[in-house]
Amino acid sequence: MTGKIKNNKYCRGCPAICCTNLSMGIGKPANPKEVEDLKWQLQFDTVKVYISKNRWYQLVEGRCIYLSEDNFCTIYDHRPKKCRDHNPPNCERFGKYYDVMLENPKDLEKYFAKKKRKK
Numbered sequence: 614m615t616g617k618i619k620n621n622k623y624c625r626g627c628p629a630i631c632c633t634n635l636s637m638g639i640g641k642p643a644n645p646k647e648v649e650d651l652k653w654q655l656q657f658d659t660v661k662v663y664i665s666k667n668r669w670y671q672l673v674e675g676r677c678i679y680l681s682e683d684n685f686c687t688i689y690d691h692r693p694k695k696c697r698d699h700n701p702p703n704c705e706r707f708g709k710y711y712d713v714m715l716e717n718p719k720d721l722e723k724y725f726a727k728k729k730r731k732k
């Protein structure tokens with residue numbers, strides 16, 4: 614999730630959500646060890662996991678080093694392709710980008726417990 618768009622009407626007033634969250638695809642934990650590892654990562658208050666269309670992602674909160682204090686990209690003309698490809702209104706400000714959000718180890722436990730009950 615990257616790409617604060619300067620002077621774009623959709624970005625006006627946005628706290629640059631896309632430049633303050635780093636989203637990375639991860640595999641669904643496939644065994645107890647992987648579940649424990651993910652639970653451990655979720656102990657950190659900067660880390661979340663979300664599921665979208667059955668794909669799992671890790672979300673790390675933190676500001677891009679090129680984001681100014683007033684939330685503009687300071688390398689706008691040279692920003693990476695990933696940022697250029699991220700265009701509002703198809704962005705996290707205007708739509709729910711996840712089906713499930715897991716914010717801590719308990720959320721992950723509850724998610725798997727619920728899945729187990731449904732089987």
Ligand code: SF4
Nearest residue numbers: 616617632677686696
């Ligand atoms: S390079 Fe610019 S557009 Fe890309 S994440 Fe950083 S601040 Fe945002």
Ligand code: SF4
Nearest residue numbers: 617624627629631704
């Ligand atoms: S989240 Fe969307 S509206 Fe906000 S800065 Fe990023 S692209 Fe613009």
